[in-house]
Amino acid sequence: MPDDDRITIESITSSHVQRVDRAKYTAMRDALLAALPSEPPGLTVGAAKAALLPHLPQDLFPGGDKAGWWLKAAQLDLEKKGVIARADGAPVRLYRKV
Numbered sequence: 001m002p003d004d005d006r007i008t009i010e011s012i013t014s015s016h017v018q019r020v021d022r023a024k025y026t027a028m029r030d031a032l033l034a035a036l037p038s039e040p041p042g043l044t045v046g047a048a049k050a051a052l053l054p055h056l057p058q059d060l061f062p063g064g065d066k067a068g069w070w071l072k073a074a075q076l077d078l079e080k081k082g083v084i085a086r087a088d089g090a091p092v093r094l095y096r097k098v
Helices: 022-035 045-055 067-080
Strands: 006-011 014-021 084-086 093-096
Touching: 006 022, 006 067, 014 022, 022 045, 022 067, 045 067, 067 084
Parallel strands: none
Antiparallel strands: 006 014, 084 093
């Protein structure tokens, strides 16, 4: 895969960086941001996954295949970048900051 087909993502939970498929990451990021509300308390991760599935391109995520892994990768990266946040308390609830 050519290097420009990959993107570097980070994690709010560690200093680990990873190179992942740009098209899949971008599709998941866009779907997650479309699904999340802009005010706390936001959505649980499970509710966010259910809400974003219709926004994912079927050629990249047929039947939602691997959406859970990509959701977590995008979530941790977007939290690190300050684009989304977790509301206080349990369970984890996510919302858009920007």
